[in-house]
Amino acid sequence: MGRLLHELVFDSAQRSPDAEALKYRQESLTYADLTSEIQRTASAFRGLGVARGERIAVWMEKRVETVVALFAASAADAVFVPVNPLLKPEQVLHILRDCDVRLLVTTIERVGLLASVVAQCPALKDVMIVGDADVTLDDVAVARWSARPEGVLRDSQVIDADMAAILYTSGSTGKPKGVVLSHRNIVEGARSVAEYLENTSEDRILSVLPLSFDYGLNQITTSFLVGACAVLINYLMPRDVINAVRKERITGLAAVPPLWIQLSQLEWPEGLDDHLRYFTNSGGHMPRPTLGALRQRMPGARPYLMYGLTEAFRSTYLPPDEVDRRPDSMGKAIPNAEILVVRADGAVCDPDEPGELVHRGVHVSMGYWNDSVRTAERFKPAPGRPGGIPTPELAVFSGDTVRCDADGFLYFIGRQDEMIKTSGYRVSPTEVEEVLYGFDGIHEVAAVGAPHPMLGQAVVLIIMASSADEALEARLIQACRQHLPVFMVPAKVICSESPLPRNPNGKVDRKRLADSVADLFADAS
Amino acid sequence: MDIKNEVLEILDDALGLNGRAQAFSLETPLLGALPELDSMAVVAVINLMEERLGVYVDDDEIDGATFASVGTLVGFVQTKVA
Numbered sequence: 001m002g003r004l005l006h007e008l009v010f011d012s013a014q015r016s017p018d019a020e021a022l023k024y025r026q027e028s029l030t031y032a033d034l035t036s037e038i039q040r041t042a043s044a045f046r047g048l049g050v051a052r053g054e055r056i057a058v059w060m061e062k063r064v065e066t067v068v069a070l071f072a073a074s075a076a077d078a079v080f081v082p083v084n085p086l087l088k089p090e091q092v093l094h095i096l097r098d099c100d101v102r103l104l105v106t107t108i109e110r111v112g113l114l115a116s117v118v119a120q121c122p123a124l125k126d127v128m129i130v131g132d133a134d135v136t137l138d139d140v141a142v143a144r145w146s147a148r149p150e151g152v153l154r155d156s157q158v159i160d161a162d163m164a165a166i167l168y169t170s171g172s173t174g175k176p177k178g179v180v181l182s183h184r185n186i187v188e189g190a191r192s193v194a195e196y197l198e199n200t201s202e203d204r205i206l207s208v209l210p211l212s213f214d215y216g217l218n219q220i221t222t223s224f225l226v227g228a229c230a231v232l233i234n235y236l237m238p239r240d241v242i243n244a245v246r247k248e249r250i251t252g253l254a255a256v257p258p259l260w261i262q263l264s265q266l267e268w269p270e271g272l273d274d275h276l277r278y279f280t281n282s283g284g285h286m287p288r289p290t291l292g293a294l295r296q297r298m299p300g301a302r303p304y305l306m307y308g309l310t311e312a313f314r315s316t317y318l319p320p321d322e323v324d325r326r327p328d329s330m331g332k333a334i335p336n337a338e339i340l341v342v343r344a345d346g347a348v349c350d351p352d353e354p355g356e357l358v359h360r361g362v363h364v365s366m367g368y369w370n371d372s373v374r375t376a377e378r379f380k381p382a383p384g385r386p387g388g389i390p391t392p393e394l395a396v397f398s399g400d401t402v403r404c405d406a407d408g409f410l411y412f413i414g415r416q417d418e419m420i421k422t423s424g425y426r427v428s429p430t431e432v433e434e435v436l437y438g439f440d441g442i443h444e445v446a447a448v449g450a451p452h453p454m455l456g457q458a459v460v461l462i463i464m465a466s467s468a469d470e471a472l473e474a475r476l477i478q479a480c481r482q483h484l485p486v487f488m489v490p491a492k493v494i495c496s497e498s499p500l501p502r503n504p505n506g507k508v509d510r511k512r513l514a515d516s517v518a519d520l521f522a523d524a525s
Numbered sequence: 526m527d528i529k530n531e532v533l534e535i536l537d538d539a540l541g542l543n544g545r546a547q548a549f550s551l552e553t554p555l556l557g558a559l560p561e562l563d564s565m566a567v568v569a570v571i572n573l574m575e576e577r578l579g580v581y582v583d584d585d586e587i588d589g590a591t592f593a594s595v596g597t598l599v600g601f602v603q604t605k606v607a
Contacts, residue, residue: 086560088560234556236564236567237567259564423565486561486563
């Protein structure tokens with residue numbers, strides 16, 4: 001039984017070497033093919049001098065090489081850092097520096113954007129480039145993916161308690177933080193999910209979401225755990241997803257609410273029920289009308305509504321049989337996790353009493369890379385540990401307020417902090433605000449989330465400026481588009497000539513500002 | 526009308542590429558290769574195409590393959606303005 005991430009692939013190759021493992025456009029790899037690609041790449045990483053525990057970042061769209069690079073990092077005893085392909089060079093730079101990335105894998109199309117970035121990353125020694133064309137970079141060596149030598153891979157020295165990956169995610173303040181995952185976190189996460197989704201080697205799972213997102217990565221790990229086939233797409237139009245489901249005879253489809261909303265508004269072809277067995281939602285609440293429309297379009301597919309946060313991967317799912325009885329519930333704990341609802345003093349709440357969702361178990365990650373302060377805020381001693389056990393167990397305190405009914409089903413109530421949740425992504429208000437500091441004519445700026453029928457929340461920028469007009473708004477949006485990934489760009493700018501409201505500590509009161517824009521998109525469906 | 530140049534200018538403006546599009550050839554891949562191009566940004570590209578080229582683009586007419594490369598997009602626009 002596989003314990004390390006890459007062993008998910010190697011073990012499936014042992015069982016069924018000729019089964020299809022990975023499909024992207026015209027390319028198809030069996031488990032035997034994928035294993036040998038991973039081994040060759042891992043030995044190339046080692047050949048470049050990557051040592052145990054060093055970080056290998058991968059910044060490219062979803063394609064065969066992306067998956068191979070992630071699993072090869074694991075096979076080389078290194079740590080992979082998947083970087084969202086939508087990020088701009090500024091955000092890529094933050095990640096490369098923050099966790100001292102040693103080797104970067106990217107494409108010939110993207111490497112030009114990083115020319116000024118690599119010089120600012122002292123730990124970066126090598127860039128491996130996918131695609132044909134000769135490139136040189138100052139200060140780092142360039143290796144070609146196509147020129148990876150054949151090599152023999154020595155056995156792994158790591159154990160499953162060692163770190164395997166760092167996934168970057170935003171919080172309510174500051175720059176994105178790296179959530180450190182052990183091999184065990186990822187492998188057991190795949191096992192828990194495969195158990196309740198009842199995945200088998202017959203499955204064909206569509207990978208629609210970014211692999212930098214724990215939910216998106218899980219479609220790949222779950223596939224490889226059970227020996228199924230993962231089908232990769234980079235979609236542009238929602239129709240691309242439906243076409244892929246039909247063409248590739250997909251059995252399991254995972255998406256986030258904004259995409260589900262778009263999909264629920266399209267016509268679906270007949271006959272998908274022959275193969276589509278289930279669909280899953282996470283990364284935000286699925287609106288009830290959307291769920292209803294999707295069930296009409298996919299009557300034979302079972303809906304799984306789920307909840308999770310990167311720090312503990314996945315916490316709950318609602319069994320499909322309960323969806324009609326409790327459509328607003330987040331469900332119960334996933335296999336091998338315990339979910340508690342606790343008061344501010346750590347005591348467990350009574351039934352239906354609101355409290356903070358706390359996740360304990362094997363999915364609890366290793367903390368935020370190089371950030372003990374913010375780790376201590378989110379990872380705290382698990383409630384209910386018997387006093388006789390002298391070592392602490394850490395649980396993830398989610399920051400989400402929920403309640404648990406008398407039957408043990410959980411219900412989401414709200415968030416305790418100011419983090420914005422848009423398009424399934426977490427966005428920190430300060431990440432958006434920072435772009436506009438020092439912008440001419442602007443005195444104050446605050447980013448808040450406003451409820452939005454498509455996006456969950458939309459980013460709204462509220463500014464105080466000496467003279468506000470439409471031209472200023474356009475320039476602000478332009479500046480955001482220049483410096484931020486698409487999903488962080490504000491949907492609306494509101495200008496004010498008076499100072500923004502303050503809270504008792506003298507800080508800008510984002511909560512009050514958020515309340516003031518709560519109805520902004522009420523009609524925008 | 527030089528369709529390729531029109532398309533490159535539209536891409537540059539709609540996606541905020543700061544002149545990068547001027548170096549694109551027909552073979553330059555778009556979808557997946559450009560961090561700026563995703564399911565939300567594509568709406569801005571389509572709107573600007575409609576505005577500048579006076580064409581109407583229905584959602585059913587386009588998919589990811591239309592945006593595979595500069596060449597596929599230019600080919601699509603040529604069928605619209607013909």
